[in-house]
Amino acid sequence: MSARDEPSADLPLGDVLEASDEAEWWEGPPHEPGAKPRVGPPAPGQVALTIRIRRYNPELRDKPWWDEFRVNVEPTDRLLDALHVVKWYHDGTLALRRSCGHGICGSDAMLIDGRNRLACKMLVRDVAPKVTVEPIRGLRVLKDLVVDMEPFFAGYARMLPYLINDESTSDRERLQSPEERERFDDTTKCILCAACTTSCPIFWADDEYVGPAAIVNAHRFIFDSRDRGADERLQVLSQKSGVFRCRTTFNCTEACPRGIKVTKAIQDVKRAILFDRY
Amino acid sequence: MTTTHTYEAVIVGAGGAGLRAAIEASGRVHTAVISKLYPTRSHTGAAQGGMCAALGNVEEDSPEWHTFDTVKGGDYLVDQPAAEIMCQEAIDRVIELEHWGFPFNRTPEGRIDQRRFGGHTRNHGEAPVRRACYAADRTGHMILQTLYQQCINRDVRFFNEFYLLDLLMADGRCAGIVAYELATGEIHVFRAKAVLFATGGYGRIFKITSNAHALTGDGPALCLRRGIPLQDMEMYQFHPTGIYKLGILISEAVRGEGGILLNGEGERFMERYAPTIKDLAPRDMVSRAIYQEIKEGRGVDGKDFVHLDVRHLPRDVIEKKIPDVTEFARIYLGVEPTTEPVPIQPTAHYAMGGIPTDVHGQVVVGPEETPVPGLYAAGECACVSVHGANRLGTNSLLDIVVFGRRGGMAMAEFAEAAEEPMLPDEPERETVAMLRGLLQGPNLEFAADIRSQLQEQMFDLCGVVRSEEGLRRLQDVLRGLHERMQLVGVQDRGRLFNTELMEAVELGFLLDIADTVAAGALDRDESRGGHYREDHPLRDDDHWLKHSLAYREADGSIRLEFKDVKLGRYVPMERKY
Numbered sequence: 001m002s003a004r005d006e007p008s009a010d011l012p013l014g015d016v017l018e019a020s021d022e023a024e025w026w027e028g029p030p031h032e033p034g035a036k037p038r039v040g041p042p043a044p045g046q047v048a049l050t051i052r053i054r055r056y057n058p059e060l061r062d063k064p065w066w067d068e069f070r071v072n073v074e075p076t077d078r079l080l081d082a083l084h085v086v087k088w089y090h091d092g093t094l095a096l097r098r099s100c101g102h103g104i105c106g107s108d109a110m111l112i113d114g115r116n117r118l119a120c121k122m123l124v125r126d127v128a129p130k131v132t133v134e135p136i137r138g139l140r141v142l143k144d145l146v147v148d149m150e151p152f153f154a155g156y157a158r159m160l161p162y163l164i165n166d167e168s169t170s171d172r173e174r175l176q177s178p179e180e181r182e183r184f185d186d187t188t189k190c191i192l193c194a195a196c197t198t199s200c201p202i203f204w205a206d207d208e209y210v211g212p213a214a215i216v217n218a219h220r221f222i223f224d225s226r227d228r229g230a231d232e233r234l235q236v237l238s239q240k241s242g243v244f245r246c247r248t249t250f251n252c253t254e255a256c257p258r259g260i261k262v263t264k265a266i267q268d269v270k271r272a273i274l275f276d277r278y
Numbered sequence: 279m280t281t282t283h284t285y286e287a288v289i290v291g292a293g294g295a296g297l298r299a300a301i302e303a304s305g306r307v308h309t310a311v312i313s314k315l316y317p318t319r320s321h322t323g324a325a326q327g328g329m330c331a332a333l334g335n336v337e338e339d340s341p342e343w344h345t346f347d348t349v350k351g352g353d354y355l356v357d358q359p360a361a362e363i364m365c366q367e368a369i370d371r372v373i374e375l376e377h378w379g380f381p382f383n384r385t386p387e388g389r390i391d392q393r394r395f396g397g398h399t400r401n402h403g404e405a406p407v408r409r410a411c412y413a414a415d416r417t418g419h420m421i422l423q424t425l426y427q428q429c430i431n432r433d434v435r436f437f438n439e440f441y442l443l444d445l446l447m448a449d450g451r452c453a454g455i456v457a458y459e460l461a462t463g464e465i466h467v468f469r470a471k472a473v474l475f476a477t478g479g480y481g482r483i484f485k486i487t488s489n490a491h492a493l494t495g496d497g498p499a500l501c502l503r504r505g506i507p508l509q510d511m512e513m514y515q516f517h518p519t520g521i522y523k524l525g526i527l528i529s530e531a532v533r534g535e536g537g538i539l540l541n542g543e544g545e546r547f548m549e550r551y552a553p554t555i556k557d558l559a560p561r562d563m564v565s566r567a568i569y570q571e572i573k574e575g576r577g578v579d580g581k582d583f584v585h586l587d588v589r590h591l592p593r594d595v596i597e598k599k600i601p602d603v604t605e606f607a608r609i610y611l612g613v614e615p616t617t618e619p620v621p622i623q624p625t626a627h628y629a630m631g632g633i634p635t636d637v638h639g640q641v642v643v644g645p646e647e648t649p650v651p652g653l654y655a656a657g658e659c660a661c662v663s664v665h666g667a668n669r670l671g672t673n674s675l676l677d678i679v680v681f682g683r684r685g686g687m688a689m690a691e692f693a694e695a696a697e698e699p700m701l702p703d704e705p706e707r708e709t710v711a712m713l714r715g716l717l718q719g720p721n722l723e724f725a726a727d728i729r730s731q732l733q734e735q736m737f738d739l740c741g742v743v744r745s746e747e748g749l750r751r752l753q754d755v756l757r758g759l760h761e762r763m764q765l766v767g768v769q770d771r772g773r774l775f776n777t778e779l780m781e782a783v784e785l786g787f788l789l790d791i792a793d794t795v796a797a798g799a800l801d802r803d804e805s806r807g808g809h810y811r812e813d814h815p816l817r818d819d820d821h822w823l824k825h826s827l828a829y830r831e832a833d834g835s836i837r838l839e840f841k842d843v844k845l846g847r848y849v850p851m852e853r854k855y
Contacts, residue, residue, distance in 0.1 A: 095775040102526045
């Protein structure tokens with residue numbers, strides 16, 4: 001069963017349209033797999049990839065369902081490219097976020113074969129012939145692979161993620177040695193994709209826990225020699241929603257598409273609280 | 279259902295220019311930022327190499343040299359007073375970013391470190407100069423993060439995942455915008471005294487591009503539809519080092535750190551094209567050199583790519599100063615840059631043209647530069663013009679903070695003094711009609727087919743090298759694609775996260791933008807900067823030292839006007855490096 005077999009949802013823009021338009025809705029051309037030449041045998045250089053997707057669309061059904069698509073793509077294509085083939089030629093209702101396509105904007109974190117990954121940093125050859133794609137966990141699913149990011153960004157904002165320093169500045173830069181700069185280098189790489197936070201079993205179970213990404217961003221400032229807001233941040237992070245919820249399962253480090261040593265950053269923050277040193 | 283909001287200032291786009299404008303405006307007037315992405319997803323974050331400012335931290339430098347390089351790099355189509363402002367203010371903007379916490383790489387003395395970049399030279403072209411301030415190869419990411427952090431600190435009001443669908447004009451002034459909320463499908467009218475477009479580029483008109491999927495020229499396309507011309511649209515930059523076939527950017531910083539280009543014969547061919555600064559020649563020249571090498575059969579293995587080689591660089595330079603692009607090569611090409619050369623080809627990268635503005639971000643129309651009251655633009659979607667016919671590397675990050683700030687200040691000043699605008703009757707009417715057209719469209723064409731043909735044809739016929747014959751063919755193709763666009767429909771008729779519907783809208787924007795690029799390229803029968811006509815290979819200052827302005831006529835055709843370049847102390851001379 002797929003979305004295509006369902007009666008269509010209420011018309012969008014309903015009020016406006018219903019008042020002014022009585023035209024029939026076209027069903028459009030068939031979009032069933034097999035109806036398009038693209039779904040024949042793979043062309044030379046291509047491989048057939050079966051993509052199993054956990055779907056959810058409250059306008060169509062109350063509950064999530066599984067859908068399966070077969071696409072022909074090149075082994076060096078990104079999984080994101082394969083998902084685009086699904087969306088553009090098989091089922092236009094498939095919802096996902098993406099933008100840059102090369103792992104820097106952080107839009108397309110998904111659960112891919114059971115691990116949090118960016119779809120644009122996974123190549124088809126690494127997942128073929130069959131791959132399972134689900135939304136990241138622990139955030140409310142809004143439609144298909146799109147989850148509610150608001151709680152995630154709210155957690156980030158709780159970390160006071162901006163440089164705090166009231167000391168007067170000159171018209172030149174503050175000095176910072178390469179060694180001081182190095183201390184927080186790793187955590188400046190964060191792209192806020194939520195792969196770490198939504199791989200964390202504590203975050204799944206506990207709505208209060210701020211999660212790894214927020215701590216990473218707190219770390220970025222706490223260990224910046226120019227910042228004076230560490231006390232405030234450590235105050236927030238020493239609360240029960242904070243850093244001591246972490247059980248060091250290393251899921252976050254494994255999930256980070258930027259290679260940030262997330263668990264180490266969390267440990268750094270724990271030590272800073274325990275020993276009042278940073 | 280339509281919701282109407284009233285703000286004094288509305289900024290559309292939350293990349294570097296939009297966020298920098300928001301920092302300025304939000305302190306003075308009631309401000310909202312509309313963005314079709316979460317701000318941290320904006321494409322400013324993909325910029326890698328650096329941001330130039332003549333700090334002189336590691337060697338002697340001056341803003342005047344920077345200005346000269348910018349003007350010469352832009353092949354003299356740069357408005358020199360604007361370039362001077364940008365290069366002078368660069369220093370303050372870099373220091374300001376540092377004070378806001380930007381994590382610059384440092385010199386051993388703790389100052390902001392600087393590195394070489396294409397076209398940036400000491401004393402008017404003597405040798406490459408270390409001018410680019412940077413954070414490894416994620417400078418854009420750090421600018422985006424730093425500016426977003428400052429917006430959080432200032433409690434700026436964001437409307438995330440809202441798509442710009444219309445620009446509202448009334449009584450000759452800007453009255454606001456219409457936006458579509460992706461999460462709900464709801465239409466929102468934003469009434470505003472001042473609107474600033476910072477919607478970014480439109481590289482998605484091309485097949486091989488470094489640009490994000492979101493970069494579809496929404497702001498410029500809506501200006502065009504509202505009678506505002508677009509300036510210098512034929513001036514598009516192809517970055518020489520995109521990852522083969524994918525177009526993902528490999529920063530010029532790689533060459534700034536000592537990387538070199540090799541053709542299929544293993545020759546460092548840039549020595550022939552730019553004897554003085556070689557691989558650090560401006561991007562247009564390097565892209566053309568690559569094109570030429572490939573055309574003459576010196577691509578690698580007879581194919582359409584050459585090699586970028588860093589094997590001779592110290593390991594720690596590769597791992598510390600260009601880690602991200604090294605990883606891109608590993609992931610997307612399976613190439614290990616420390617032991618293998620990286621296959622690259624030119625990739626569509628940056629729009630020098632766009633919405634014409636003055637140095638305060640004020641949108642101006644026509645040869646007389648008549649202001650459009652209440653409408654501002656900044657960043658890649660705007661054309662000030664500081665990049666002329668070819669932008670120098672790092673000058674885009676500079677542009678967004680310098681002119682984002684100026685635009686934010688100017689719009690706040692205007693909004694403080696201006697009356698509330700009257701909204702047109704039923705301001706959302708045209709937007710609803712457009713969406714209805716797509717939702718009820720015959721659905722006989724796949725939007726993706728039209729988009730991919732647009733992108734392929736634009737890249738082939740309006741790419742690094744162009745000709746009259748090819749551009750005329752391209753215009754026929756575009757006409758056909760516009761017709762087929764009428765047959766596009768969407769399968770998703772739901773309200774929630776209907777990205778299929780938005781992609782169809784974006785395709786409409788892309789087609790309109792492509793028309794202006796093709797028309798400008800056909801008309802300009804000379805070669806200048808990023809615009810190279812193989813049938814007119816020389817620059818022609820007698821006829822073409824002028825900006826083009828593309829207007830869309832009622833029948834969809836493009837009409838061109840021209841306006842003078844604002845010259846200054848630098849007299850156009852032959853561009854050699």
